[in-house]
Amino acid sequence: MKNTTSRRLFMRNSAFAITGLAVLTPTLTSAFTTSESPFLGYNPYAETKSDLRKDFFNGNPVVVNGIIYEIDGVTPLRNATVEVWHLSPNSCKYRHRAKLQTDENGKYEFITDFPNKEEGKSARIYFKVSNSESTYFTELALTENGAHITSDHWAKNRNLGEKLFPRKETFLGEATINFNLSV
Numbered sequence: 001m002k003n004t005t006s007r008r009l010f011m012r013n014s015a016f017a018i019t020g021l022a023v024l025t026p027t028l029t030s031a032f033t034t035s036e037s038p039f040l041g042y043n044p045y046a047e048t049k050s051d052l053r054k055d056f057f058n059g060n061p062v063v064v065n066g067i068i069y070e071i072d073g074v075t076p077l078r079n080a081t082v083e084v085w086h087l088s089p090n091s092c093k094y095r096h097r098a099k100l101q102t103d104e105n106g107k108y109e110f111i112t113d114f115p116n117k118e119e120g121k122s123a124r125i126y127f128k129v130s131n132s133e134s135t136y137f138t139e140l141a142l143t144e145n146g147a148h149i150t151s152d153h154w155a156k157n158r159n160l161g162e163k164l165f166p167r168k169e170t171f172l173g174e175a176t177i178n179f180n181l182s183v
Contacts, residue, residue: 038137039126040118041085041094052084052096052112059089060114062142062175067106068129069182073159076106077183083128086115114175115142122148129183136183140166147177157182 036042053061064084068077085097096115102108115123123142128135136156141148147166149157157164159182166179 036135037126037128039139041087041097041126042083042128043085043094043097044083046083046085046097046099048099048101050098050100050110052098052110054088054095054113060173060175061111062114062177063109063111064125064140064177064179065107065109066179066181067163068102068108069106069160069163069180071134071159071182073157073161073163073182076102077131078102078104078106080106080108080129080131080183082108083130084110084112084125086112086123086125087118089113089116091116127181129181131183134183136181138181140177140179142177147179 053059068080068082069075070077080102082100082102083098084100085094087093088095096112098110100108100110112125115125117123121141125140125142127138127140129138130136138153138156139150141150147168149164149166154164157180160180163180166177168175168177170176
């Protein structure tokens with residue numbers, strides 16, 4: 001005798017499967033699309049690297065370095081995670097992104113291409129800095145003449161004193177920006 005599934009059993013199992021899929025789909029979708037970042041382009045799955053450049057021979061390289069401090073603005077924060085991203089040159093896509101760790105002295109450094117501008121804004125590099133206790137998002141605005149912080153960054157990092165403001169130096173066409181943060 002052949003073992004066949006009744007139509008009623010098939011309909012019940014289908015209803016269970018559809019209900020389960022309806023319940024899981026928002027959860028699965030949000031797992032891949034929810035971003036805790038206040039800025040566009042954040043990707044929590046960025047690769048660990050310090051060279052974000054896409055074209056090594058053409059372009060406008062920018063080296064960004066600095067020290068991540070604890071909230072007191074004095075104590076360097078070792079092993080903090082620094083995630084960075086920005087618009088790729090001549091593009092509206094965020095293909096330049098990386099994840100870094102600070103060293104035992106709280107220092108980080110990466111090299112990238114000069115970012116493209118979002119409409120109505122100057123070029124920006126976005127940062128997410130985190131350790132076991134806290135997470136902080138900020139942005140660094142760039143122009144051909146210098147690097148600038150936002151008013152939010154100023155308000156949250158005033159404890160850095162003279163170390164707060166970014167410094168930009170240019171040598172042989174390569175810009176180096178020193179940008180310190182506190183978490």
